[in-house]
Amino acid sequence: xxxxxxxxxxxxxxxxxxxxxxxxxxxxxxxxxxxxxxxxxxxxxxxxxxxxxxxxxxxxxxxxxxxxxxxxxxxxxxxxxxxxxxxxxxxxxxxxxxxxxxxxxxxxxxxxxxxxxxxxxxxxxxxxxxxxxxxxxxxxxxxxxxxxxxxxx
Amino acid sequence: xxxxxxxxxxxxxxxxxxxxxxxxxxxxxxxxxxxxxxxxxxxxxxxxxxxxxxxxxxxxxxxxxxxxxxxxxxxxxxxxxxxxxxxxxxxxxxxxxxxxxxxxxxxxxxxxxxxxxxxxxxxxxxxxxxxxxxxxxxxxxxxxxxxxxxxxxxxxxxxxxxxxxxxxxxxxxxxxxxxxxxxxxxxxxxxxxxxxxxxxxxxxxxxxxxxxxxxxxxxxxxxxxxxxxxxxxxxxxxxxxxxxxxxxxxxxxxxxxxxxxxxxxxxxxxxxxxxxxxxxxxxxxxxxxxx
Numbered sequence: 001x002x003x004x005x006x007x008x009x010x011x012x013x014x015x016x017x018x019x020x021x022x023x024x025x026x027x028x029x030x031x032x033x034x035x036x037x038x039x040x041x042x043x044x045x046x047x048x049x050x051x052x053x054x055x056x057x058x059x060x061x062x063x064x065x066x067x068x069x070x071x072x073x074x075x076x077x078x079x080x081x082x083x084x085x086x087x088x089x090x091x092x093x094x095x096x097x098x099x100x101x102x103x104x105x106x107x108x109x110x111x112x113x114x115x116x117x118x119x120x121x122x123x124x125x126x127x128x129x130x131x132x133x134x135x136x137x138x139x140x141x142x143x144x145x146x147x148x149x150x151x152x153x
Numbered sequence: 154x155x156x157x158x159x160x161x162x163x164x165x166x167x168x169x170x171x172x173x174x175x176x177x178x179x180x181x182x183x184x185x186x187x188x189x190x191x192x193x194x195x196x197x198x199x200x201x202x203x204x205x206x207x208x209x210x211x212x213x214x215x216x217x218x219x220x221x222x223x224x225x226x227x228x229x230x231x232x233x234x235x236x237x238x239x240x241x242x243x244x245x246x247x248x249x250x251x252x253x254x255x256x257x258x259x260x261x262x263x264x265x266x267x268x269x270x271x272x273x274x275x276x277x278x279x280x281x282x283x284x285x286x287x288x289x290x291x292x293x294x295x296x297x298x299x300x301x302x303x304x305x306x307x308x309x310x311x312x313x314x315x316x317x318x319x320x321x322x323x324x325x326x327x328x329x330x331x332x333x334x335x336x337x338x339x340x341x342x343x344x345x346x347x348x349x350x351x352x353x354x355x356x357x358x359x360x361x362x363x364x365x366x367x368x369x370x371x372x373x374x375x376x377x378x379x380x381x382x383x384x385x386x387x388x389x390x391x392x393x394x395x396x397x398x399x400x401x402x403x404x405x406x407x408x409x410x411x412x413x414x415x416x417x418x419x420x421x422x423x424x425x426x427x428x429x430x431x432x433x434x435x436x437x438x439x440x441x442x443x444x
Contacts, residue, residue: 001348004360035203036310036348037239041323048315057207071356079204079352080212087198089167095355112358116393125389125428131171137196137219140261144216148209 001036005029006068009039009049016052025060029053031069062149071109074101080145087133087141091126092117158188158281158290161272162224164197166237173385175425179412180233180274186293186415187281191231194223202240203352215258217244222262226269233274233408235311235384236351242271242318273311273319274383275327278411282334295416298336302440304410305340305377306332307368309349309387328383328407335414342375344368349387354394365394373400378436383407392430403433413442420444 002008007015007029015024024030033053040049060067067073078097082089095117102109120126133141145151169177184191199205201216217240224230232238248255248267259265284290306328314323329339347368354361368391372380380402382388388404395401413419419426419437426434437443 001350001353001360001364004357032353034310034348034351034353035207036351037313037315038310038346038348040315041313054206054210058209061208072353075352075356076204076207080208083199083201083205083216088171089199091167091172098355113355113393116396120393120430123428123430125172125430127171133196133198135196137198140219141198141216143261144212144219148212150208 001032001034005032009033009053012053012056013047013049016056022065024056025063025065026068028068030056030060031067031072058149061153064153071098071102071105074098077101077150080150082130084142084145086130087138088131090130092121092128093130157190158284159277160190160192160228161277162228162230162269163191163193164200164220164224164230164232164237164241165193166197166200166232166234168385168389169234170197173389173406173428175428176233176385176388176406176408179406179417179422179425180408182417183408183411183415184277187277188290188293189277189281192225192228194220194230196223200234200237200240201244202236206240206243213240214244214247214254215261217241218248218255218258218265219262221245221248221267222258222265224266224269226266229270229272230266231272231274231277233383234386235273235309236386238271238273238311239314239318242314245271246317273324275324275331275407276321278331278407279327282331286334293415296414297416297442299332299410299414299440299442300336301338302410302436302442303338303340303376303378304332304381304405305342305372305375305379306345307349307372307380307382307387307391307404308345309382309384310346310351311384311387312346328381331407332381332410335410337410340372340375340377342371342377344371349384349390350394351386351390354390358394361390361394362397365391366398369395369398369402370400372402377402378440379433380404381407381410396430401431403429403431403436405433413437418444 206213
């Protein structure tokens with residue numbers, strides 16, 4: 001993933017060390033980090049870089065700074081909305097919501113994966129209907145999610 | 154057989170639970186033959202991986218805590234999805250280390266099971282094969298070695314666990330050992346730990362295609378027949394993104410090979426192979442694993 005980031009994990013660590021807060025929080029690196037922990041596993045200083053990235057994302061949201069990579073942030077938001085609604089993620093609904101939220105990105109994105117997605121729905125690989133949790137569980141999950149900074153961004 | 158080798162709680166997670174029947178069904182069949190009984194957690198919720206911990210530390214911990222509160226005491230919790238495993242194990246670690254967090258979450262969800270270990274699916278297979286090797290508990294009749302099948306094992310980011318989450322350390326060579334025990338030919342190849350691009354695949358398909366073309370061509374170069382992974386998400390991602398490539402390679406779940414090894418016939422389970430975008434049946438027929 002490194003080649004698609006603007007600073008890369010080591011760059012972000014350097015920005016943090018130098019105290020360049022705004023550069024670090026508005027970079028797209030923190031959003032493109034997938035949390036695979038590869039950098040954390042090989043870090044000679046044993047820094048848990050993936051967790052630092054998590055922290056920086058949350059800081060970016062709670063300080064209401066511009067997000068470095070809009071589509072990925074929208075994806076996270078759709079995923080949490082889906083979890084909020086059903087208690088579990090519902091892939092088809094999630095991607096539909098993501099398409100609606102990124103309409104401004106142009107026709108290429110509107111059609112992206114629609115053929116493959118339809119094929120997978122017809123195959124039965126992606127479920128048409130969401131699976132949902134019952135009873136009080138939904139309210140509990142909703143309460144957990146509503147307490148976090150992403151709701152207010 | 155009434156007595157089981159192991160009884161465990163089972164947390165499926167969103168990918169395995171809703172949309173990867175071709176992995177969860179063979180897992181159940183294989184484990185049943187191995188004498189392991191799984192009880193699905195009642196009313197489980199999203200584990201909060203990738204987006205959960207990205208947007209809030211407390212979200213991930215509390216979602217994990219709610220799942221752990223559903224697990225009865227005295228049974229280990231099996232989590233087949235590597236990402237769910239990491240997130241639930243992280244939540245469990247925080248609950249153990251921070252008594253205040255535990256207290257807060259227990260007030261919300263009731264007793265939380267932090268005493269029983271969280272296990273990955275290959276821990277279970279490992280255990281069963283170890284017992285068989287030590288002659289403590291033989292494998293049942295009718296196992297069928299996967300002789301001749303050349304597999305490239307793919308962990309994705311599932312191999313990168315910090316020591317606190319998995320006392321046995323990162324699962325280096327776990328899947329390889331299991332597959333060797335099943336008699337398959339394990340290929341050495343460069344990208345077993347390369348990221349499959351997870352959620353970026355949904356947002357930027359072109360990035361995912363580049364990353365996955367490296368993975369698949371790496372396996373093709375080493376003459377592998379199939380890629381084997383334990384992560385249902387990786388499996389789906391790689392299959393989706395290799396559709397644009399010329400050299401496609403079938404991606405199998407570890408559970409499917411385990412089921413075939415334990416004597417299930419591939420031809421009886423066409424519904425599994427139908428859920429693959431790249432059809433693995435020709436290679437299974439070629440390697441005499443079909444009937």
